[in-house]
Amino acid sequence: MSTHESHIRSLIKGISWRITGTLDTVLVATFVTHDFSTALKIGAVEVFTKIALYYGHERVWQKIGWGKPIVNAQWNTEKPAKDSHVRSFVKGISWRITGTLDTMLISYFVTGNSLTALKIGAVEIFTKLALYYFHERVWQKVKWGQPKNLDSATPNLSAGASAVGS
DSSP, X not given: OOOSOXXXXXXXXXXXXXXXXXHHHHHHHHHHHSOHHHHHHHXXXXXXXXXXXXXXXHXXXXXXXXXXXXXXXXXXXXXXXXXXXXXXXXXXXHHHHHHHHXXXXXXXHHHOOHHHHHHHHHHHHHHHHHHHHHHXXXXXXXXXXXXXXXXXXXXXXXXXXXXXXX
């Protein structure tokens, strides 16, 4: 039994985050540049770079066991396994570093102004870290594509597991 979420879940999760993240980037860039057209250009470019980066980030974090529940193949329930809050927070920080660097590079290429790029990145650190944490927690509630939480006290006898004392 797999302890990792499915590839398609990572992809859909990446798309949902990209919609959220791009809306935030456009708002932040509009606030910093006072130019909605420039903000839309930054947002349009990052749609493509960030989907690829996010997917890769998700796949790397699937290989990191820290903060993930321990899965036991003898137990089978319909409850999805959930990451710890600390794991979600640290994962959010690692993504924010990656995402902020990408946003600053894109902002620099679109505006030609390194100070503007730094300002957009600085504001995004705070807005995106909060948004990402809540995005992760919402996705923890979505069962589809998650490994099953196998730490339940109820064994699956039909899968060949035997109850103690039988």
